[in-house]
Amino acid sequence: MTFGDFLASEWDQFVAASDPGSYLQTTAWGEVKAVNGWSAHILDNFPNAGRIGAQILVRRPRPMPWGFAYAPRGPVAGSWDATSLGAFTEFVRRGLPTTAGRVSHVRIDPEIEADGPLDPDGALRRALATAGWRAAAPIQPNATRIIDLRADEDALWGDLRKKWRQYVNKARTGGVTVVDAGADRLPEFYRIYRETADRAGFLIRAESAYRDVWGAFAPSGNARLLFAQAADGEPQATLLLVRCGPRVVEPYGGMTAAGADSRANYLLKWEAIRSSREAGATSYDLWGLATGGIDHFKTGFGGREVRYIGAWDLVLSRVGRDVYDWAQRGRVWVARRRGGIPAAGSAAAYGAAD
Numbered sequence: 001m002t003f004g005d006f007l008a009s010e011w012d013q014f015v016a017a018s019d020p021g022s023y024l025q026t027t028a029w030g031e032v033k034a035v036n037g038w039s040a041h042i043l044d045n046f047p048n049a050g051r052i053g054a055q056i057l058v059r060r061p062r063p064m065p066w067g068f069a070y071a072p073r074g075p076v077a078g079s080w081d082a083t084s085l086g087a088f089t090e091f092v093r094r095g096l097p098t099t100a101g102r103v104s105h106v107r108i109d110p111e112i113e114a115d116g117p118l119d120p121d122g123a124l125r126r127a128l129a130t131a132g133w134r135a136a137a138p139i140q141p142n143a144t145r146i147i148d149l150r151a152d153e154d155a156l157w158g159d160l161r162k163k164w165r166q167y168v169n170k171a172r173t174g175g176v177t178v179v180d181a182g183a184d185r186l187p188e189f190y191r192i193y194r195e196t197a198d199r200a201g202f203l204i205r206a207e208s209a210y211r212d213v214w215g216a217f218a219p220s221g222n223a224r225l226l227f228a229q230a231a232d233g234e235p236q237a238t239l240l241l242v243r244c245g246p247r248v249v250e251p252y253g254g255m256t257a258a259g260a261d262s263r264a265n266y267l268l269k270w271e272a273i274r275s276s277r278e279a280g281a282t283s284y285d286l287w288g289l290a291t292g293g294i295d296h297f298k299t300g301f302g303g304r305e306v307r308y309i310g311a312w313d314l315v316l317s318r319v320g321r322d323v324y325d326w327a328q329r330g331r332v333w334v335a336r337r338r339g340g341i342p343a344a345g346s347a348a349a350y351g352a353a354d
Helices: 008-017 027-034 082-100 120-131 153-159 162-173 183-200 207-220 257-262 264-278 292-299 318-338
Strands: 039-044 052-059 067-071 103-108 134-136 143-148 177-181 223-229 235-244 247-255 283-285 304-307 311-315
Touching: 008 027, 008 039, 008 052, 027 039, 027 052, 027 207, 039 082, 052 082, 052 103, 067 082, 082 103, 082 120, 082 311, 103 318, 153 264, 162 264, 177 183, 177 264, 183 207, 183 223, 183 235, 183 247, 207 223, 207 235, 223 264, 235 257, 235 264, 247 264, 257 264, 264 283, 311 318
Parallel strands: 067 103, 247 283
Antiparallel strands: 039 052, 052 067, 103 311, 134 311, 143 283, 143 304, 177 223, 223 235, 235 247
């Protein structure tokens, strides 16, 4: 199947049914990124055996003549082996420039666990290298915690650390409640997220970016906005969840200073996990382990730490790639200076899907 010759719903069904399958590979995410100047191209070998494909986003930063291509959490595959990867690589080399024009390089970062069942002793990474891919700097979090929701609720509760259960109960006793909300409360979400970013020192986008995420995923029931709020209704913590198939991810969230005191964020996280299971999800992705504090907080909710094989680049133009690297370093430096952030480090944990 070639670029443009596909049904969006069929591709999305393939992504949702895949293991792994990420919301970042759905056409809804392509719609989100289109607002920021990215064009989406589906590269899919359906109906061939060993199906493998990717939604590749391409952006052309001015004044460069090359585009940068990125398949967030792609490719998606029914078969992960050297033959499939080789075919996908050749498909990218031939097909992407034809549809998207001049491209410097393509970056992928599949959600494949390093040394896991699909990468025994690094076999998948060796296959990528053989096909011409080279390890690259990550864009998405390269480690996360995933909670298996197939266990019953009592077992999930028991997986929380004792102190975490105490904090959840403290928040409840203090009158904190968790509620679902709609688009009308996105400004409150953004205020808390902004406060968290300023306090922790990471970059976020304008409020409109998160409205775009909501607008793309909420109509299909694949986005949830949750608040933990005090007895007087004041929001103290928030999460924006996105679902793909049986998997729920929490890419965006934050809390106020009052929420830290009341432990509202502990109750919010537990209720997000519990209610996702209740809604039929089978896994909950805590999305990233960036710093010691974040890692410690998330570890207390159980689950299993997963480290991925990382990002990989396929260079289509060596000159274009060198120019892109130079321009990207300058862009990041300017963005962090404008945001008052002196050093890199924590941005990848929050809004990394942006």
